Amino acid sequence: MSLPSNDMMAAIAATRFGLGARPDEIDAARSDPRGFLTAQIRPEGADQPQGVESSAERLAQAREFQMQRQAAAKVDGDPKAAPVKAELAKNARNAMRDQTGDDFLARAQLGATTDAAFRERWALFWANHFTVSSSRQNVGPLIGPFEQEAIRAHAFGRFEDMLVASSTHPAMLLYLDQAQSVGPNSKVSIYQRTHAQKVGGLNENLAREILELHTVGVNAGYSQADVTEFARAMTGFSVGQEPNTSFRFRDNAHEPGVHTVMGRRYSQEGQAQALAVMRDLAASPHTAHHVSTKLAAHFVSDTPPPTLVARLEKSYLDSGGRLDELARTLVQSPEAWDPTPTKFKTPYEFAISTWRAMGAQSAPIGKLPSMVTNLGQKPFSPPSPKGWDDTAQVWCAPDALIQRLRFSQGLAALSADGVDPNVFAQSALGARLTPPVAKAVARAETRREAMALLLMSPEFQRR
Amino acid sequence: MNAQVSRRSLLLQAAGLGVSVSFLGGSAFAAADGPMAKRKMVVVICRGGMDGLTVSPPIGDPDYAALRGAVAVAPDQALKLDGTFGLHPALESVHALALKGQARIAPAIAGPDRVRSHFEAQDVLETGSSHVYGNVYSGWLNRTLEVMGPSTIQGLSVGPTAPLILRGKVQAASWSSGGSVNETARLPTLLQDLYKSDPLMGPAFARGLETEAMGRLAMSTLAPAMTPVSTNAAVAGPNAMVQKAVVQTMAPSNATPAQAMAQTPQVLAAQHQAREAARKLGSTLAGFMIQQGGPRIAAISLDGWDTHAGQVGQLNTRLSYLDAVLDGLNTGLGAEWNNTVVVAATEFGRTAQVNGTGGTDHGTGSTALVLGGGLKKGGIIGDWPTLKQEALFENRDVRPTLDMRGLFKGVLAEHMGVDRAALETKVFPDSANAKPLTGLV
Numbered sequence: 084m085s086l087p088s089n090d091m092m093a094a095i096a097a098t099r100f101g102l103g104a105r106p107d108e109i110d111a112a113r114s115d116p117r118g119f120l121t122a123q124i125r126p127e128g129a130d131q132p133q134g135v136e137s138s139a140e141r142l143a144q145a146r147e148f149q150m151q152r153q154a155a156a157k158v159d160g161d162p163k164a165a166p167v168k169a170e171l172a173k174n175a176r177n178a179m180r181d182q183t184g185d186d187f188l189a190r191a192q193l194g195a196t197t198d199a200a201f202r203e204r205w206a207l208f209w210a211n212h213f214t215v216s217s218s219r220q221n222v223g224p225l226i227g228p229f230e231q232e233a234i235r236a237h238a239f240g241r242f243e244d245m246l247v248a249s250s251t252h253p254a255m256l257l258y259l260d261q262a263q264s265v266g267p268n269s270k271v272s273i274y275q276r277t278h279a280q281k282v283g284g285l286n287e288n289l290a291r292e293i294l295e296l297h298t299v300g301v302n303a304g305y306s307q308a309d310v311t312e313f314a315r316a317m318t319g320f321s322v323g324q325e326p327n328t329s330f331r332f333r334d335n336a337h338e339p340g341v342h343t344v345m346g347r348r349y350s351q352e353g354q355a356q357a358l359a360v361m362r363d364l365a366a367s368p369h370t371a372h373h374v375s376t377k378l379a380a381h382f383v384s385d386t387p388p389p390t391l392v393a394r395l396e397k398s399y400l401d402s403g404g405r406l407d408e409l410a411r412t413l414v415q416s417p418e419a420w421d422p423t424p425t426k427f428k429t430p431y432e433f434a435i436s437t438w439r440a441m442g443a444q445s446a447p448i449g450k451l452p453s454m455v456t457n458l459g460q461k462p463f464s465p466p467s468p469k470g471w472d473d474t475a476q477v478w479c480a481p482d483a484l485i486q487r488l489r490f491s492q493g494l495a496a497l498s499a500d501g502v503d504p505n506v507f508a509q510s511a512l513g514a515r516l517t518p519p520v521a522k523a524v525a526r527a528e529t530r531r532e533a534m535a536l537l538l539m540s541p542e543f544q545r546r
Numbered sequence: 547m548n549a550q551v552s553r554r555s556l557l558l559q560a561a562g563l564g565v566s567v568s569f570l571g572g573s574a575f576a577a578a579d580g581p582m583a584k585r586k587m588v589v590v591i592c593r594g595g596m597d598g599l600t601v602s603p604p605i606g607d608p609d610y611a612a613l614r615g616a617v618a619v620a621p622d623q624a625l626k627l628d629g630t631f632g633l634h635p636a637l638e639s640v641h642a643l644a645l646k647g648q649a650r651i652a653p654a655i656a657g658p659d660r661v662r663s664h665f666e667a668q669d670v671l672e673t674g675s676s677h678v679y680g681n682v683y684s685g686w687l688n689r690t691l692e693v694m695g696p697s698t699i700q701g702l703s704v705g706p707t708a709p710l711i712l713r714g715k716v717q718a719a720s721w722s723s724g725g726s727v728n729e730t731a732r733l734p735t736l737l738q739d740l741y742k743s744d745p746l747m748g749p750a751f752a753r754g755l756e757t758e759a760m761g762r763l764a765m766s767t768l769a770p771a772m773t774p775v776s777t778n779a780a781v782a783g784p785n786a787m788v789q790k791a792v793v794q795t796m797a798p799s800n801a802t803p804a805q806a807m808a809q810t811p812q813v814l815a816a817q818h819q820a821r822e823a824a825r826k827l828g829s830t831l832a833g834f835m836i837q838q839g840g841p842r843i844a845a846i847s848l849d850g851w852d853t854h855a856g857q858v859g860q861l862n863t864r865l866s867y868l869d870a871v872l873d874g875l876n877t878g879l880g881a882e883w884n885n886t887v888v889v890a891a892t893e894f895g896r897t898a899q900v901n902g903t904g905g906t907d908h909g910t911g912s913t914a915l916v917l918g919g920g921l922k923k924g925g926i927i928g929d930w931p932t933l934k935q936e937a938l939f940e941n942r943d944v945r946p947t948l949d950m951r952g953l954f955k956g957v958l959a960e961h962m963g964v965d966r967a968a969l970e971t972k973v974f975p976d977s978a979n980a981k982p983l984t985g986l987v
Contacts, residue, residue: 427746475746480754481751481753481754481757482754482757482758483750483754484747484750484751484754485751485754485757488734488737500710501683503665504665519739519740520740523736523739525663526854526908527664527736528593528594528595528732528849528850528851528852529593529665529668529849530665532732532733532736533665535733536736536740539733539737539740540740541744541747544747
């Protein structure tokens with residue numbers, strides 16, 4: 084398979100591997116497009132958005148609100164108590180919403196301005212792979228910290244480490260109900276039964292999603308019994324109560340005994356048991372295949388070339404699931420440089436790429452949340468643990484295109500004046516700018532029309 | 547709207563027409579006495595490259611009919627001006643003024659820009675500079691206000707943007723009715739063209755437009771009483787746009803706009819509404835300008851002149867709107883018409899020869915219309931270079947014989963009384979080779 088010209092590869096590096104070209108970005112990639120990308124791979128992981136607090140801090144703040152509410156509840160006889168309680172609840176809700184919104188904007192700001200957009204896209208891929216969502220209200224303020232602590236820190240480390248970090252993070256533990264899961268024969272359950280208390284039970288949500296979505300994939304041949312056994316092994320994984328902690332292993336809630344998952348017996352005690360299951364899951368060829376398929380589909384095509392998937396799988400298995408190796412293999416794979424842009428941008432990708440194309444100067448990024456919400460991708464709110472879909476069939480919908488047109492017109496009205504549209508088109512798409520689009524832009528009646536045309540062009544809508 | 551607001555800079559938008567209005571004025575001139583104190587100026591910017599050969603067809607030029615083919619205005623349809631020129635049949639009101647000596651044409655005029663790019667040429671037209679992307683990024687109308695005296699005009703910004711011609715040190719502002727962005731009516735067509743060979747985006751976008759048009763139509767049928775078109779210029783636009791969107795979506799792609807627009811009685815009614823809205827816009831602007839202390843300098847944009855295909859129908863519509871705006875201004879100004887000069891100009895003209903899709907491409911020389919009650923009688927402004935092949939600019943366009951800046955400088959000096967030295971140094975710097983046109987008023 085032959086590679087396209089350096090000009091084309093530079094455009095692909097910025098638009099497909101990255102988040103859309105900033106002015107001069109394609110020029111920067113031109114002499115060595117692959118080197119431009121591999122230089123972004125680094126052991127310390129992805130960049131951290133500015134101003135996001137830790138999950139421990141966020142949990143402490145949530146506990147503080149809860150304590151205030153409880154204090155208010157204690158003075159129930161006081162007729163003033165009810166409005167005080169309502170006020171506190173409202174404050175707490177608003178504070179959580181603000182934190183979530185601020186974290187999202189911090190991430191968007193990083194995406195719109197970073198010089199290492201491949202690194203950022205790589206992190207976004209994994210954040211979507213290990214999905215958490217503010218559809219659970221208490222999860223919202225933990226999503227920023229989750230991406231920071233579980234995803235970005237491990238973006239170029241081992242898959243197993245990212246799996247463990249995400250599966251022990253309070254955002255995931257709360258989102259997939261693991262924090263409350265209790266082994267039926269755990270010390271807690273036995274105590275509850277002997278004291279005639281309400282007995283907690285097993286919750287297998289996280290165990291199931293780890294198998295189905297995060298590691299081996301739905302067709303890996305596991306059974307319901309494997310899910311249950313894995314869930315039993317994971318009992319005790321919970322959210323920390325102490326200051327400066329966010330994970331806590333509740334030994335008292337752990338289901339004792341040996342558990343068998345996908346044919347392997349795990350006789351470890353405590354949290355070592357589930358960690359051993361995760362280590363084996365991470366090393367499974369099924370996981371290599373599942374992850375490689377998803378990566379190829381995200382970066383290259385909704386129907387990825389099998390040769391690319393095979394290349395990535397081999398890289399995963401040979402390196403013991405090293406994500407930096409996987410990233411290098413992707414960059415080196417000729418299939419990833421096919422000049423035909425088949426990936427249709429998600430609303431977030433579309434929005435960030437417009438800001439990048441404009442040098443992120445012209446329009447306030449605060450407009451982004453309502454824009455992506457209108458386009459069906461509400462900030463930090465994927466609809467299911469499967470994360471946001473990234474296929475064209477989902478996003479290239481009739482009304483969505485009309486909405487994208489409105490957004491493009493609005494943005495152009497704000498920022499097109501004084502911009503040379505032909506230069507803008509060149510810097511945004513480089514060699515991917517096709518003659519019909521270049522001609523339409525050059526012939527546009529106004530700068531605003533030219534910019535809206537460029538943003539709505541098939542080339543800009545894809546990557 | 548009250549006098550307080552009228553003294554400010556405004557931008558009115560009638561969405562479906564692609565029309566916007568801005569004006570500044572008032573206090574900068576309030577102190578002046580004498581006959582100049584009442585003088586007014588309106589610039590109509592026709593954006594998109596208006597075809598001068600259709601605005602003022604040179605039906606007496608021996609090469610016109612052959613060059614233009616099916617796009618040519620027939621001699622018996624043109625509204626006669628002299629032995630060579632007529633006006634497009636849609637320009638009835640302009641023609642009536644011309645017969646009274648109150649409208650003249652400059653049939654071979656252009657700015658100093660020759661790159662045939664809309665935005666670059668519009669920049670040059672509006673900044674009054676000699677080239678694009680220079681240091682000058684303010685409008686020459688704004689600099690006119692600056693040199694005419696200190697201003698206390700306050701900004702007002704409700705709408706999206708003020709046109710460049712009025713942007714600058716004198717604080718301009720804008721107001722709009724909240725209508726859609728101007729390009730709405732045009733962009734879908736251009737995009738559909740780009741999506742033609744895209745199996746995914748093409749059908750999805752067509753479906754989206756169809757649904758949107760139906761939705762808007764449904765809403766307008768549900769609430770007809772809420773949009774009294776005859777009394778509100780701004781609300782007529784969306785109705786016209788609905789019709790246009792329906793036509794664009796439903797009509798066969800090979801239909802000319804005229805054919806497409808003529809399809810249904812609703813479309814005809816919408817056209818009538820839009821024309822009335824355009825007239826209302828002109829008279830509303832006039833209403834601001836005749837107030838005591840009202841604005842004396844104004845700019846209006848009229849979009850949609852880029853006619854690469856299906857030119858005949860499109861220009862019928864656009865010229866009919868232009869005529870209606872000018873008519874509204876004329877009647878609305880009443881006695882003040884005698885104190886007013888209106889210049890309608892475009893960034894460039896189009897190719898002399900018709901192209902393969904019933905349209906024309908970006909050219910150079912075009913027609914400017916100059917109107918006003920105080921104009922001196924006379925023939926065409928500038929020379930007519932003819933349409934002989936060897937007379938064309940770069941073998942394809944009407945050769946400009948008059949620099950647009952010369953016309954503007956002439957109007958500013960003789961009509962508005964702008965100091966000549968300031969005109970050359972501040973309002974139109976680097977324009978020494980564009981001599982002010984004299985003898986207009």
